[in-house]
Amino acid sequence: MYYLGMARTPTTADVFNAVGDAHRRAILETIGGRELGVGELVDALALPQPQVSKHLRVLRDVGLVHCDRVGRRRVYRVHGEALRPIHEWVARFEQLWNDRYDQLDDLLVEMQKGKG
């Protein structure tokens, strides 16, 4: 009989996966709050240019970076909001090791009440 199913879950190129790679994380860290061209990333990370470009492509596809064309350069910046799913997912487990944020949430609620 022939093989029909998928061999592995199609890595729905999602944010969790994109951040799973150390080089991709390094790229995001290097860009930080700045706007960097590919060449600057290549210099900073000491990686071959095609590799950086391909990682940037992945990050772009999941919305983690945005890109502007400036002359013949491509200027990349981090779109931090794309990390929100990760933040919220991790937050679901946070209380299992740290209740500080729950305290803070309560506090915030109180503050809002006081202000209103």
Add this chain to the structure above:
Amino acid sequence: MYYLGMARTPTTADVFNAVGDAHRRAILETIGGRELGVGELVDALALPQPQVSKHLRVLRDVGLVHCDRVGRRRVYRVHGEALRPIHEWVARFEQLWNDRYDQLDDLLVEMQKGKG
């Protein structure tokens, strides 16, 4: 000439990678704050038992779950603190889309001062 280097970065089985897989996340979500045996996970997730066991192995290796032997069962529980690296990494970018937590951090510092 012969090929010498590594073909890819050795997926240093780290927490980021472990959480990159959707099935693994589902396992963590299903366990949640409870203690579950493998069979219960198999039933809940409708996955083959070996697959669940192997994912649990990965989660164990990175410290995301702990395991106790209870009779002939293995009872798994989430060790949420292992998610801290992810939390902290994401937090570094949080200010790029949400400054609420910075406010809260400032507030916490003030509270501690008041208490001390």
Add this chain to the structure above:
DNA sequence: GCTTGACATGCCGATATCGGTATGTATTAT
């Protein structure tokens, strides 16, 4: 126009990864 610069993309090889099936192992029950 042609060249250069800055980057994206295509192709390839090696391997890590995931799912499936079969089998091993340890513990309880009889």
Add this chain to the structure above:
DNA sequence: ATAATACATACCGATATCGGCATGTCAAGC
């Protein structure tokens, strides 16, 4: 001791993934 339960592990096939190299593309300068 034997059998059954609950799970881990081994092995395999298919493919996704990453790194390296070569080439394509597109804007700017001459």
